[in-house]
Amino acid sequence: MKIRERLREVASAFDSLDVALFTSFNFNADFFNQNVLPALFQADADASRASREQTVHRELPKTRVAVFCDPSKQRPSRKAYRYAVHSVFIEHNFFHPKNIILIGRKDGVLWMYVAVMSANLSLKAWGESCEGFADTWVHARSEHAAKAVGRFLEWLKGRIAAVGDDDALAHAQALLGELPLRRAQTDPDGIGYEEKRGVRLYFSPLHQSMWAFVEGQYRAISGVRAASPYWGGVSRTAAALHGVPVELITARCPPSFKDVLLGRDVTQTLAAADCAPQVRTWKEDGGRFHHVKLYEIETVAGPVTGIGSCNFTERGLFWNKDGGAALGNVESMLFDVTSIKWPGTRAQNVGDLPEMSQDEEPAPLPFYVHVSYDWKSEKFSWKLEGNLEADAKVLLSIEALPEVWLSNGQRTGDMAGKLASRAFRMQCGEQAGVGIVAELNLADSTARYGKPLTSESIIESWCNGATTEPLPADDGDASADAFDHGEILSIETAKRAQAFDLFTFFQALKGMRRKLAEEDGAPKRRLELLVSRSDSVVALVDSICESSKAPAAQLIVCMECEALLSEEPRLREAAPARKRLAGNIAALRGQVMSEIAEDLKRRGSSSSAVDVLSWYLSQLKKSIRAANVMPTLRSGT
Known part of the structure; x- marks a missing residue:
């Protein structure tokens, strides 16, 4: 099963998903936006890119999403998406864990899902390389994995520059405290609490080394089988494993798939520590780089398998020395007392190894x-x-x-x-x-997400009962430079004021009110209609205010939309729109009254522009009532 297929399967098990946290070394924002988020939010894999984007933008206001990555290997996108990216700087080393942490509810019960893997958030990792992947559902606060995630999130909070009042990280920490102390029922995969007693989650900043963690959890180590793409600096591992037999499986590197990165320096150091190193390589690679980091460790508790991000290097396996300053990468591994079937391997002649091993590139950023x-x-x-x-x-x-x-x-x-x-x-x-x-x-946030629709398209959708969100056209390749501002999305570009059919608008408003009434008791569906859909109330406000419609028409639309949003005073996601609307309405009232005042002056009338505007709004209400379409205009607004 591919990673995105597993993510789609797991995410579909939640009735509601509250938080999604991702950690990675590499981060490609366009890949994440176009592949990971659609899988997370169950977008139709066969649908157009515009349709998948629309699904993602509709769902993001319901789920707090954050990505934590190393600053040395990140690629921003020019497109706006409603999630946070936090760069985690580790001086002289890397932020290297690859995790997915999801927290949400199923049948009213709170669950946490944790995945640990070797795959970065990039196309190469999710679509080309051979990667390792392990996951577990967390039943209760008493589980080791729950405690480890809690401690890691607290450490992470202290490493990033700033955290918002209720951002993804803070919300995840709060939800962790809501997990029950113990639970007996099976998880969404059908696995019971007792069956996961041997599962242990390793985050390197919480421990001195991976070897010390394994010994602390499973007792003495008597044998190690390790697969890693990168190698080097194993003197401390040799000391930790002195006399323990070690088997090393090294990957062949693209493009020729003939060369390996394991060197004789590693085998010689381990041999000097009586570890009798045996070297093998994968029997078949099929043109794919084996980026997997896989360990099978013989312990007193039995064979322990670990999958995650730890390369067989000093900074991959060790965090600090005797509690001193950090000298390693931030890493993560998931262990369990089990033995799994490995892909086939074949013997590798040690004499054919290069003299020196090669660690992961590039070099860490100095600042x-x-x-x-x-x-x-x-x-x-x-x-x-x-x-x-x-x-x-x-x-x-x-x-x-x-x-x-x-x-x-x-x-x-x-x-x-x-x-x-x-x-x-x-x-x-x-x-x-x-x-x-x-x-x-x-x-x-007051940002606009996704490709906007015209006000006509939104009103047409409302007239049809807002049953199906209109689909914007694809707008080309999403991978343009994040600094490229050549493409400016223009909703309605005509210079002169455009006519506006108020009767059709109020008919549409009636359709939207009917749809909102149907969704009474479904707050997330009402959130979509009011805020997050491309044909939402907020979307119409943004569209009409950027159009060339007459200020009087814009004013009426804004006042009606303000009334709709005011019916959900506790909807925090609508607060920025309400604030923006208040400013728009004040500005539009000023424009309309200025136009009325100029017209009155031209006619030689001494009437008040304020009185004329109030009269106009009251007459409009009467005419609409006569048509049996009930607006919510308040002439004193």
Whole structure:
């Protein structure tokens, strides 16, 4: 089964999904948007890209999603999606775990699902390489996996630059506390609580080393079989496993699939520690790079299998030395007392190995600037991490803000502004890089997500009862440079004021009210209709205000939409739209009254523009009532 198929299967087991957290070394935003999120939200795999995007944008307001990745290997997207990306800087090393953590409810019961794998969030990992994957459902707070996730999330919270009031990480921590202490029922895969007594979840920052963790959980180690694509720096492993037989399975590397990265330096070091290393390679690779990190460890408790992100290197297997400063990667592994069938292997002649092993590339970044944007305060914040040379300075470039210089003496700052791009640039001498802005308090976001519809398309959908969300056309390749602003989405571009059929609008409004009434008691469906669908109430407001419709028509539409949103005062996702609407209505009233005042002056009338506007709105209400279409206009608004 492919990773995305398993993700789709697991996500479908939840009746409601509250939080989805992803960790990765590499992060390609376009791949994540077009492949991972559609699987998470059950988008039709055979549907058009526009349809899959529409599903994702509709579901994201219901589920808090966050990605945590290493800053050295990330690629931003020019498209806006409602989730947060947090870069985790580990000086001299990498943030390297690959996890999926889902928390939600099934039949009213709270469950957590945890996957540990070797695959990054990239097309190469999910579609081309041979990867390792292990997962478990968490039944209760008493399980080791639940405790490990809780401690890791707390550690993660201290490593990222900032956390919003109710963002994905904070919400996940709160939900963990709601898991019952114990549970007897089987999980959605049909596995009982007692059957998972041997499952253990390893996060490297919580332990000295993987070897110490295994011994602590399963007691003494008597044999190791390890598969890894990368190797090196095994002197501490040799000391930890002194006298323990070791079998190493090395992968052949593309493009020729003849060379391996395991060197004689590793075998010689292990031989000197009486580990009698045996070397094998995969019997078949089928043109696929075996990126899997797989361990079978003989212990007092029995054979233990581990799958995850740990390469057979010092920084992959060790976090610190005797409780001292960190010197390894952030890694994760899932272990269980079990033995699985491995793919076939064949003997590898040690004499054919290169002299020196090769560890994973690239080299860790010497510095990084965390940039976050808080939607609630509409403010950017930044923080420089890593040590620069004495007189070095970092140039930080955030779109729509003045350039900022950072140094060892000036490492933090903030500035109010509007988020114009989710990518930023940083440069220090010859070193340059691109980062992704971490968005905080996304429930307060005023960004527009997805391809917008015209006001006519939205009104037509409402007239039809809003039963099916209209599908926008595909807009080409989504993989353009995140800094490429050549494509500007224009909803309605005519210069002169366009006619607007108010009667049809009020007929449509009647259809929307009927649909909202049908969904009474289904808050997530009402959220879609009010906020997240491409034909939602908020979408109509955005569309009409960007159109060339007459200000009077825009005013009427905005007032009606404000009335609809006001019926859900506790819907936090609608708060930014209500705030924006209040400003739009005030501005439009001013424009309309100015037009009325000019017309009255031209006619030589002494009437008040305010009185005329109020009269107009009251007469409109009467005419609509006569047509048996009930609006909600309030002339005193």
